[in-house]
Amino acid sequence: MTEETPALSFALHAVDGAARTGEITTPRGQIRTPAFMPVGTAGTVKAMYPSQVRDLGADIVLGNTYHLMLRPGAERLARLGGLHRLMRWDGPILTDSGGFQVMSLSALRKIDEEGVTFRSHIDGSTHRMSPERSIEIQGLIGSDIQMQLDECVRLPAEPAAIESAMRLSLRWAERCRAAFGEQPGRALFGIVQGGDIPALRVESARALVGLDLKGYAIGGLAVGEPQAVMLAMIETVEPHLPAEKPRYLMGVGTPDDIVQAVTRGIDMFDCVMPTRAGRHGLAYTSHGRVNLRNARHAEDIRPLDETSDCPAARDYSRAYLHHLVRSDEILGMMLLTWNNLAYYQGLMASLRAAIREGRLAAFAEETREGWAQGEG
Numbered sequence: 001m002t003e004e005t006p007a008l009s010f011a012l013h014a015v016d017g018a019a020r021t022g023e024i025t026t027p028r029g030q031i032r033t034p035a036f037m038p039v040g041t042a043g044t045v046k047a048m049y050p051s052q053v054r055d056l057g058a059d060i061v062l063g064n065t066y067h068l069m070l071r072p073g074a075e076r077l078a079r080l081g082g083l084h085r086l087m088r089w090d091g092p093i094l095t096d097s098g099g100f101q102v103m104s105l106s107a108l109r110k111i112d113e114e115g116v117t118f119r120s121h122i123d124g125s126t127h128r129m130s131p132e133r134s135i136e137i138q139g140l141i142g143s144d145i146q147m148q149l150d151e152c153v154r155l156p157a158e159p160a161a162i163e164s165a166m167r168l169s170l171r172w173a174e175r176c177r178a179a180f181g182e183q184p185g186r187a188l189f190g191i192v193q194g195g196d197i198p199a200l201r202v203e204s205a206r207a208l209v210g211l212d213l214k215g216y217a218i219g220g221l222a223v224g225e226p227q228a229v230m231l232a233m234i235e236t237v238e239p240h241l242p243a244e245k246p247r248y249l250m251g252v253g254t255p256d257d258i259v260q261a262v263t264r265g266i267d268m269f270d271c272v273m274p275t276r277a278g279r280h281g282l283a284y285t286s287h288g289r290v291n292l293r294n295a296r297h298a299e300d301i302r303p304l305d306e307t308s309d310c311p312a313a314r315d316y317s318r319a320y321l322h323h324l325v326r327s328d329e330i331l332g333m334m335l336l337t338w339n340n341l342a343y344y345q346g347l348m349a350s351l352r353a354a355i356r357e358g359r360l361a362a363f364a365e366e367t368r369e370g371w372a373q374g375e376g
């Protein structure tokens with residue numbers, strides 16, 4: 001990035017109730033919001049070519065600092081020209097900071113004021129991650145939107161643990177901001193924590209807004225709490241976030257989670273569900289989820305969705321997909337991943353159009369009716 005690189009910016013195009021549609025402008029391209037970011041954990045959206053991901057309408061993908069620092073390594077990534085060049089993705093990339101992955105993947109050694117010490121889930125080697133190192137690694141990756149390092153707790157959790165993690169995350173946000181400095185064309189997002197305690201969520205949001213960051217994520221959700229609690233936390237936090245900056249709900253979610261959260265003012269999402277479910281034989285469709293492993297598909301010659309412009313949804317029979325899944329064939333994972341990401345990106349495009357046209361409530365209702373029909 002050079003100094004004349006334009007700063008990353010966000011423009012709202014329309015609102016419908018609390019829902020918004022707009023565009024984030026980055027030097028590597030526009031991000032249409034509400035946006036779904038396919039998860040490209042270790043530098044690949046599993047079972048997909050980058051060109052396919054782009055053609056489905058994804059403007060941005062997510063990479064995980066935790067995985068990439070362990071393999072291939074942050075300094076090696078930089079020597080190879082950064083993640084965009086290595087994985088042949090020329091659009092924006094958002095990187096999570098590692099906080100959640102350390103909690104969910106590694107044999108956590110300890111968290112202290114300075115940072116987190118953890119053992120790699122790959123080879124058991126010990127690693128240290130501080131807020132400063134997380135920002136350094138995200139810079140070496142070449143990340144366009146970088147996330148602060150935070151401490152994420154699973155729910156249910158003791159209020160004292162939730163409060164301690166939220167306050168540590170705020171102190172780490174300040175250190176990340178200092179470490180990030182001024183990087184025109186790149187953004188640092190804060191992460192609102194506070195578990196399922198409204199007062200802590202509000203305190204976290206207000207303190208982060210005081211740091212004047214480029215965007216605000218709501219983290220620490222979809223970690224075991226009921227959807228109602230997740231939605232209540234979004235409703236609690238949303239009024240305290242600036243309307244002119246993007247809101248990103250981390251790790252969410254099912255199509256219903258996304259529709260509900262967009263309705264409450266969320267602009268960005270990431271979730272492993274469409275890609276992971278695809279690898280396990282599950283297809284997302286406008287009539288709900290379909291488990292292609294189920295014998296009832298063995299002679300069903302219908303495609304998943306003959307109206308889709310995605311070949312995986314339109315050109316292959318359920319019988320064939322069932323055969324591939326039962327035979328554990330690689331093509332089964334490829335086609336179902338392709339279908340699922342096509343479904344998610346189609347849902348986002350429909351949400352953006354519905355908001356632009358002021359008909360989000362009606363769209364949400366008819367979409368939920370389609371899912372309820374089942375027999376996807």
Ligand SMILES: CNc1nc2cc(C(=O)NN)ccc2[nH]1
Binds near residue numbers: 150219250251252
């Ligand atoms: C699948 N659920 C889920 N919750 C997440 C929360 C975070 C977070 O708070 N990062 N700082 C990240 C990924 C998540 N994935």
